[in-house]
Amino acid sequence: MNNEWPLWEIFIRGQHGMSHRHVGSLHAPDAEMAIKNARDVYTRRNEGVSIWVVEANNISASSPSDKGPLYEPSESKVYRHPTFFDIPDEVGAM
């Protein structure tokens, strides 16, 4: 049996009002220890107010080869950006 502690991905909320951001990963036997270890490894200088831990093998990711089919369709839809539309100066801020 593999006796290596599983890998956890660590997400930290830097300040109140911000979303959690991925900061790195670490090994821990369970979620509780992963949070404790994340406190020591990733918030030694006040970097966070909240920690999420997710076991790495529970994360599904898009594959690099899907880049084209996934993201190209949005490239041709410039009208989704507000700057696509000319608003006359007389109308004022919009």
Add this chain to the structure above:
Amino acid sequence: MYAQMVKSAGTGVKSREEMTEQERAFQDKIDADIKIEPKDWMPDDYRATLIRQIGQHAHSEIVGQLPEGNWITRAPTLERKAILLAKVQDEAGHGLYLYCAAETLGVSRDEITEMLLDGRMKYSSIFNYPTLNWADIGAVGWLVDGAAIMNQVPLQRTSFGPYSRAMIRICKEESFHQRQGYDAIRKMAEGTPEQRKMAQDAMNRLWYPSLMMFGPSDKESVHSAQSMAWKIKINTNDELRQKFVDQTVPQAEYLGLSIPDPDLKWNEERGHYDYTDPDWSEFFDVIKGNGPCNVDRLAARNKAWDDGGWVRDGLLAHARKKRTRNLAAE
């Protein structure tokens, strides 16, 4: 820099004609400063070289805790003790960031740890020198961490995403390390005549080992070209060594400490200090395992790994038991 003499896998830099289409696309990305991420295609040699380099770097952070940890219980004041504890804890953190970056390349934590423990992988030569007294702790922070920063700052721009991100985190913390060292040795340089003598003695012993940290001279550094083409090495060894000397000399002058190199002098024409190279035969000897502390360092790492075995197993068994219980309760 904590990585010295990392052998590039493969046969050296290929011309564009020799590259496969995939290799060309990969090199184009690197040339355009686009980061390579773990799931992207990469040449096997790039992967193998990076595992060696990041692994050696990580091992150095971990082994580097030993010479400093040696002085935690004997720090001269409670404040210095708290600072040193924080610094040594940072080094553990730096090792962990780097191990995780290496793991994204497909090597497991246990595998890479075992390669350190049985001597298949190296760590920086500098940590095979002893810290004999408190002045050495100041000199290590100032000179050793100072030399490390020289190499780590450019590596923030390295081509492999996880390595680059680890270096960015590390660099943010590293400046604290160097400054606390300079502050500690300054206290001694400005102290009693005995303390001053200790500071100079630490400088005398650690100067050349610090210069060795950058690795052999460019003339002998046969692996640089491929690593530089891959942007996993940004500057040559001699470039970084020169930068370190130029930066350190005025800092030593401020302290009134002399550099143990009678031939050191400012070269107006080059705009750099001329200095004497370290004794490379000593360097190669230390790398081979014959430095003053090689045996102790590896023995300490092996003991820590063996003694910690029951903790790793126990926590894992506890986690498994809890999971089974929770499943049964559902």
